[in-house]
Structures are given as structure tokens and as C-alpha cells.
Amino acid sequence: MSGSSIWHPFTQHGLGEPIPLVIRAEGAALFTADGRRVIDAISSWWVTTHGHGHPRIMAAIADQAARLDQIIFAGWTHEPAETVARGLRAIMPDALTRVFFSDSGSTSVEVALKMALGYWRNRGEPRHRLLVMENSYHGDTIGAMSVGERCAFNAAYEPLLFDVGTIPFPYAGQAQATLDALETSCREGAAAFIVEPLILGAGGMLIYSADTLAEMRRICAAHDVLFIADEVMTAWGRTGTLLACEQAGIVPDILCLSKGLTGGAVPLAVTMATEPIFAAHCSSDRARMFFHSSSYTANPLACAAAAANLAIWREEPVLDRVRSLAARQREQLAAIAALPNVRNARALGTITAVELGDAGGYLSDLAPRLLAFFRDHDLLIRPLGNTIYVMPPYCMDDRDLALVYERVADAAGLA
Incomplete structure (x- = not known):
């Protein structure tokens, strides 16, 4: 497509x-103008969990559109929310x-x-240090x-970014160093530790153990450091369970959800918190309220899609589909893991990843060639540098998966 602004x-x-023009989608497939x-x-x-154009979600959006499209959510509510x-x-x-x-x-x-x-400010405790992985x-x-991570993604904006404490990633055989670093930082009085549970997405689909996740949660709890689980990518079955945190047997103080929340149909997110965090903001003093919103907070159309997605999870065997897809992917992954130039083949739930050639980071020269190869072969795969990952909708059939x-x-x- 050319001439676009x-x-x-x-x-x-x-x-x-080239930037292809997509005109419709169905299930696990996109259809272009050409x-x-x-x-x-x-x-x-x-984002797309059950497949594009899922009938129950599309019907819920259409039904809601006929009744209420948008309403301010500050001091008002609606049934979809x-x-x-x-x-x-x-x-x-x-x-x-x-x-x-x-x-x-x-x-x-x-x-x-x-x-x-x-939470810490309203409790009168001077904690503001945030810990990251x-x-x-x-x-x-x-x-x-x-x-x-401070990298090419955000180098131009360094003056805007606040300082954080960084904990090393728990590579195989190095988890103790991660835990020791977290223990030290928590002991110094951090406010919170935020982590992607079990797998780091854009950082390269790096996987670590549930035992390590559980121990990180224990350390934070022991030092009264809030534990934030960013499950924006990992929730809704991606790692094999509804939440990745389930596999470690933990519950965070704060949970971030989006992407699959609506089945991927429309944008929506939620942040869930424990009662003490809410209570720290709940007061007769208006200055202690939680000051955050946007014009489209809890948009009724998006909430209708999310409600339909929740109904699908309640009423349909979604986790059976997840387990089936994960097993079929592992079979396919095993067939390519030993190929020349393929290394570090790995899988977690419905996510698989491999690396090609030598490490080159996100700006690897291999990435544009891989992107063009997949585009030219009618496949939407967007490599992370020299890391190729696959994360399909749960409806993908054997023929498409094999291809x-x-x-x-x-x-x-x-490579």
C-alpha cells in the first residue's frame, strides 16, 4: 500500500x-486487498485468543452498540462494566x-x-523505589x-524516565543470584516489584521457572514489598493456565490484564488490587482519592466484548483447546529444534520460540529479512530480532499450524 499518510x-x-492492506479476518486467518x-x-x-470475528463477541458488541456506546465512568456506571x-x-x-x-x-x-x-504515600511511609527485572x-x-529494559525502545526518551532498581534475569543455573539481588533490594525498603510472570515477552520470550516466581513472591511478602504481576500477555491461557501466576501458586498484590480480556476484539484493560491497596485510597479526604482516568474508561462496547469473553471462559472448554494447541505445537517445535542454525528451542503453554544464528538483539540485521520472508509467504510472524516466536489463536487447525x-x-x- 502506498501513498498513505x-x-x-x-x-x-x-x-x-510494503504494508499490506487487510480487509477482513476470520478464525486464524487474515485476508488482504490483493x-x-x-x-x-x-x-x-x-491479543486474539479465540480467533478473529468470534460470533459471541461480535454479537455482544453489536447488541451493546444499539443501546449505549459511551458514558463517563467517573461517578457513573453501566451494566457491562x-x-x-x-x-x-x-x-x-x-x-x-x-x-x-x-x-x-x-x-x-x-x-x-x-x-x-x-498506597505508601497515603499510609505515611516514605517508599518510592520500584524494582524491575x-x-x-x-x-x-x-x-x-x-x-x-533500557534499550533502543526508549533510548531517545531517557530524560523522561525515572530511576528504578534492576534485578538480573534468572537464567538457567543463575536463579539464586536473582533471588539474592531481590532480597537485598527489598530489605532496603522498596515500594513494589513488577514482573512478567514465567516469560518475558518483548524481551525475547525468555522463560524462567515457576519455583523462581514463587520465591520472588515470598521475598517481597517477607519485606512488605508490593508484588505487581504484569499478565497483559501471559494471562488468558497463553502460558497454559488462566494466569501464569497459578503455576507458581501465588497471588499478586496488583494484577495487570489486557489483550485477551476482550478476546482481542477491542481495547480494554483492568488493574486488579487487593483490599488494603483500595483502602489506602478510600477516605473522606478527597485529596487521597486515586487520580487516574481517561475519557474512555470502561467503554460499554469494550466491556460488552469482555463480558462475552468471560462467558466463553465459563461455558466453553477453553483450557482444553489451550492444552491441545500447546501439545500440537510442541510436536511441531521438536521437528525443527535440531535444524542447523536453530538454537534454544523453548515452549510455554501456547508460546514457542527459537533463535536463529548468532545473537543480535532486537535490531539484528536478520530481523527485516525474516519479517519479509514471512510476509512474502502469507504468514504473520513478527520476529524479535533473531528470535522467532509463535503464539497462535486457540482455534488454529492442524493444517495451518503445520504450515x-x-x-x-x-x-x-x-541465518
């Missing part, structure tokens, strides 16, 4: 790469009693950070960038 995200327009059927192997940036809040309370850990709506994964993280700092990514707004991994195997020859 659109400035696309994470796109270097100076390279002149007649191509493109397999969506990354759930359109990790109430339904979503009740549904989340029923399916999420009991300790997470409060549901705060926002618009995206980045804003759910911003909300979490503000909740944590407001090396290689992490939590979004592209200022607070979210501040708690992410995805066949193309990944072909791409290994580019």
Missing part, C-alpha cells in the same frame, strides 16, 4: 517496506477484590505503579518504559 508503530518507514490469505501466527500482537467486574471477581484470585478499568496494557501498568506509590517490557508510556512451522523451518536457512 499513516505513521505506523514500530515501523521504520525509511526502509520502504486476495491473499495470511495465517495469523502471533494472534495479531498476542458491572458484569465484567463480577465475572473477574468470580474467575480471578479471591484476594484481588477491586477492579480498575483502563484502555491498554501500558495504561494498566501505569495504573498499577500509581496504585503502589499512592532485567530484559523486561511493560509498555510504551512513560511509567511503563521506566520499569522496562506455520514449515515456514519457520524454511526461515532457518536465512
Whole structure:
């Protein structure tokens, strides 16, 4: 597509790469204006869980659109939001009693950070240090960038970013160093530790153990440091369970959810918090209220989609589909793991990843060639540098899945 005035995200327009025009989508496939059927192997940036155009979600949006499209949420409410809040309370850990709506994964993280700092301020305790994990990514707004890895993603904005304490990533055989560093930082009186549970997404699909996650939670609790789980990508079955935290047997103080919250159909996010965090902001003093909102907080159309998604989780065997997809992917991954130039093949739930050639980071010269290869072969895969990952919708059939991994195997020859 040429002649467009659109400035696309994470796109270097100076390279002149083609930008296909997608006109519709169904299930695990996208259809372009030039007649191509493109397999969506990354759930359109990790959001589409049940598949594109899911009938129950589409019907819920259409029904809601005929009744209420938008309403201010400061001091007002509506039934779709109430339904979503009740549904989340029923399916999420009991300790997470409060549901705060926002618009995206980045804003759910911003909300979490503000909740944590407001909690300590309103208690009259001078804690403001935030702890993060090396290689992490939590979004592209200022607070979210501040708690992410300092790299090419945010180098231009360094003057805007606040200082944080960084804990090393628990690579295999090095988890104790991570835990020791966290213990030391917590002992010094940190306000909160934010982490992507079990797998770091944009940081390269780096996986660590549930035991390590559980021990990090224990350390934070022992030092009264708030534990924030950023499950924007990892929730809704991606790691094999509803929440990644389940696999470690832990419950965070604050939980960030987005992406699959609506089945990926429309933008919506929530930040869930425990009762003490809410109570620290609840007062007859208006200056202690939680100062955060946006014009579209808890938009009724988005909430209707989320309510339909929650109904799908209650009434359909979603986790059976997740387990089936995960098993089929592991079979496909095993077939390419031993190929030349393929290394560090790994899987967690419905996520698989491999690295090609030598490490090159996000700006690896291999990345544009891989992106072009997959685009030219009717496949939506967006490599992270020289890391290729697959994260399909749960509805993907055997034929499309086999074709995805066949193309990944072909791409290994580019390294």
C-alpha cells in the first residue's frame, strides 16, 4: 500500500517496506486487498485468543452498540462494566477484590505503579523505589518504559524516565543470584516489584521457572514489598493456565490484564488490587482519592466484548483447546529444534520460540529479512530480532499450524 499518510508503530518507514492492506479476518486467518490469505501466527500482537470475528463477541458488541456506546465512568456506571467486574471477581484470585478499568496494557501498568506509590504515600511511609527485572517490557508510556529494559525502545526518551532498581534475569543455573539481588533490594525498603510472570515477552520470550516466581513472591511478602504481576500477555491461557501466576501458586498484590480480556476484539484493560491497596485510597479526604482516568474508561462496547469473553471462559472448554494447541505445537517445535542454525528451542503453554544464528538483539540485521520472508509467504510472524516466536489463536487447525512451522523451518536457512 502506498501513498498513505499513516505513521505506523514500530515501523521504520525509511526502509520502504510494503504494508499490506487487510480487509477482513476470520478464525486464524487474515485476508488482504490483493486476495491473499495470511495465517495469523502471533494472534495479531498476542491479543486474539479465540480467533478473529468470534460470533459471541461480535454479537455482544453489536447488541451493546444499539443501546449505549459511551458514558463517563467517573461517578457513573453501566451494566457491562458491572458484569465484567463480577465475572473477574468470580474467575480471578479471591484476594484481588477491586477492579480498575483502563484502555491498554501500558495504561494498566501505569495504573498499577500509581496504585503502589499512592498506597505508601497515603499510609505515611516514605517508599518510592520500584524494582524491575532485567530484559523486561511493560509498555510504551512513560511509567511503563521506566520499569522496562533500557534499550533502543526508549533510548531517545531517557530524560523522561525515572530511576528504578534492576534485578538480573534468572537464567538457567543463575536463579539464586536473582533471588539474592531481590532480597537485598527489598530489605532496603522498596515500594513494589513488577514482573512478567514465567516469560518475558518483548524481551525475547525468555522463560524462567515457576519455583523462581514463587520465591520472588515470598521475598517481597517477607519485606512488605508490593508484588505487581504484569499478565497483559501471559494471562488468558497463553502460558497454559488462566494466569501464569497459578503455576507458581501465588497471588499478586496488583494484577495487570489486557489483550485477551476482550478476546482481542477491542481495547480494554483492568488493574486488579487487593483490599488494603483500595483502602489506602478510600477516605473522606478527597485529596487521597486515586487520580487516574481517561475519557474512555470502561467503554460499554469494550466491556460488552469482555463480558462475552468471560462467558466463553465459563461455558466453553477453553483450557482444553489451550492444552491441545500447546501439545500440537510442541510436536511441531521438536521437528525443527535440531535444524542447523536453530538454537534454544523453548515452549510455554501456547508460546514457542527459537533463535536463529548468532545473537543480535532486537535490531539484528536478520530481523527485516525474516519479517519479509514471512510476509512474502502469507504468514504473520513478527520476529524479535533473531528470535522467532509463535503464539497462535486457540482455534488454529492442524493444517495451518503445520504450515506455520514449515515456514519457520524454511526461515532457518536465512541465518
